Amino acid sequence: MSIKKQARTTIVGYENLNNQKNLGRLNEKGTDYGQWFYQMECLSCGFKYKANGSDIFQRKCPNCQGGRP
Numbered sequence: 682m683s684i685k686k687q688a689r690t691t692i693v694g695y696e697n698l699n700n701q702k703n704l705g706r707l708n709e710k711g712t713d714y715g716q717w718f719y720q721m722e723c724l725s726c727g728f729k730y731k732a733n734g735s736d737i738f739q740r741k742c743p744n745c746q747g748g749r750p
Contacts, residue, residue: 690737691719699741699748700724707731 689695695703704720711718711733718731723742730750732740741748 688734691734695737696724697738697740699739699746701732701737701740701742703737704729706734711735 690697691703691706693703693705700723702722702724704722707718707720709718709731710716713733713735716733716735719734719737720729721732721737721740722729723745726742726745728742728744730743743750
């Protein structure tokens with residue numbers, strides 16, 4: 682039996698290189714296969730938005746950095 686290790690990017694509090702913080706997993710399936718949505722917050726402008734778990738490491742703020750809505 683194998684235990685799947687949680688990726689560092691999906692841990693609450695993770696901040697990516699674009700100054701985006703993971704606030705935790707939402708109870709909503711994401712749009713990528715096998716993914717969940719996570720609540721993200723831009724630490725530059727305070728904007729909150731959803732992101733697939735697989736995208737957290739590269740996401741940019743849709744409000745102030747030109748990221749995907």
